[in-house]
Amino acid sequence: MYLTPEQEAMLKGEYGWSTAKAMEIIVKVGESLGAENLVKIVHAHISGVSFSNIGEHGTRFIRDFYEKGGRARVYTTINPGCVDYSGLQSIIDNSLINAQKDIDNALVKMGFNPVFTCIPYWYRPPSPGEHLAWGESSAVIFANTFYGGYTNREGGPIALAAAITGYTYNAGLHLSENRRATVLVTTAPDIDRQVIGAVGLWIGDNIREITVIPFAKHLTFPELKILLASMAASGSHAMSVVPGLTPRGTYIEEIEEKIVVEKNNIDKYIGDEYPRGSLVLGYVGCPHTTLMELMEVARLLERYGSPRKGRLLLTIPVEYTERYRLLINRLKSKGVEIAAGTCPVVSRLRRKYDVVVTNSGKAAFYLRKIHGLKVRITGLREVIESVYA
Numbered sequence: 001m002y003l004t005p006e007q008e009a010m011l012k013g014e015y016g017w018s019t020a021k022a023m024e025i026i027v028k029v030g031e032s033l034g035a036e037n038l039v040k041i042v043h044a045h046i047s048g049v050s051f052s053n054i055g056e057h058g059t060r061f062i063r064d065f066y067e068k069g070g071r072a073r074v075y076t077t078i079n080p081g082c083v084d085y086s087g088l089q090s091i092i093d094n095s096l097i098n099a100q101k102d103i104d105n106a107l108v109k110m111g112f113n114p115v116f117t118c119i120p121y122w123y124r125p126p127s128p129g130e131h132l133a134w135g136e137s138s139a140v141i142f143a144n145t146f147y148g149g150y151t152n153r154e155g156g157p158i159a160l161a162a163a164i165t166g167y168t169y170n171a172g173l174h175l176s177e178n179r180r181a182t183v184l185v186t187t188a189p190d191i192d193r194q195v196i197g198a199v200g201l202w203i204g205d206n207i208r209e210i211t212v213i214p215f216a217k218h219l220t221f222p223e224l225k226i227l228l229a230s231m232a233a234s235g236s237h238a239m240s241v242v243p244g245l246t247p248r249g250t251y252i253e254e255i256e257e258k259i260v261v262e263k264n265n266i267d268k269y270i271g272d273e274y275p276r277g278s279l280v281l282g283y284v285g286c287p288h289t290t291l292m293e294l295m296e297v298a299r300l301l302e303r304y305g306s307p308r309k310g311r312l313l314l315t316i317p318v319e320y321t322e323r324y325r326l327l328i329n330r331l332k333s334k335g336v337e338i339a340a341g342t343c344p345v346v347s348r349l350r351r352k353y354d355v356v357v358t359n360s361g362k363a364a365f366y367l368r369k370i371h372g373l374k375v376r377i378t379g380l381r382e383v384i385e386s387v388y389a
Contacts, residue, residue, distance in 0.1 A: 007038060050347065051082050128148030182210065192379070241253060308388060
């Protein structure tokens with residue numbers, strides 16, 4: 001691999017141990033993937049930071065980089081951890097707060113922005129053709145598909161190393177020739193867009209190539225976010241192409257196969273009906289809710305009083321608690337539980353629910369796989385009705 005004089009100096013330790021170790025990680029991964037050189041990035045997003053996922057060994061890995069001088073060389077954001085710092089809910093278990101703070105403090109002291117969200121594009125939307133090093137699969141696929149950013153689907157250590165060096169390996173989706181969409185996917189007319197998360201799970205589970213998804217141009221921003229996140233959760237997808245939306249010049253379209261998603265394909269991803277009298281956790285916010293979604297939830301709740309069949313949980317970026325305080329208070333007055341900077345996927349719940357009802361395919365995938373929960377995918381209105389009606 002060709003390295004510039006600056007990159008060689010980093011690798012040799014002239015910028016300190018942390019920078020040398022970070023550069024070593026990037027070079028070794030790049031060489032294994034056939035990268036000929038490195039590419040400069042403008043934004044790193046660090047995932048794999050929840051103590052409930054990485055434990056003491058992962059914490060030590062992060063702290064080593066901080067204690068030995070690692071500092072951010074580019075704009076860097078942080079994914080959610082396993083605790084809620086807002087105090088606005090009683091559903092997420094905060095028993096690991098001290099362990100999570102140990103991780104978060106090291107990241108923040110390295111100069112990383114404590115947004116604690118899986119939608120870093122809310123803070124800094126990528127520009128077409130910009131090189132990024134993002135962890136968090138739902139953010140990666142959204143960056144490549146919606147914004148035309150150039151990022152691979154990085155693990156936490158690679159994103160951390162890229163943040164410290166300012167570089168990543170020039171391979172995969174950083175190369176235009178690898179951004180080739182070959183499978184055209186359409187949906188049958190009888191598929192309801194309210195279960196778009198289940199459609200995404202089917203695509204991720206059954207298709208490996210980069211897809212063209214023309215039906216997605218009719219989705220709202222939140223629906224597109226849910227579709228892409230679901231594709232990334234159940235499969236290895238890191239980008240798709242939405243004609244008229246994905247920026248021109250950031251992909252190559254060469255259709256070799258056409259696939260139609262039928263209604264019977266997605267039934268198992270939607271999940272089974274649940275009996276009346278079930279204790280329900282309604283969940284919205286995977287990926288984290290946008291302002292548009294918060295406002296829609298508030299509107300839908302206007303006709304209801306207090307929860308009747310369980311609880312409704314929303315998960316949001318930390319900054320929302322202050323920026324949208326009046327809206328948050330309005331939701332709280334309706335009995336909504338709100339967690340900031342975390343989500344059930346990377347944390348623990350205080351109790352077991354009979355069923356989780358959500359509009360998120362990503363949440364359904366991980367809550368079933370990691371937590372063994374029964375999950376039903378439906379539309380936003382139905383999520384609220386499952387708890388309040």
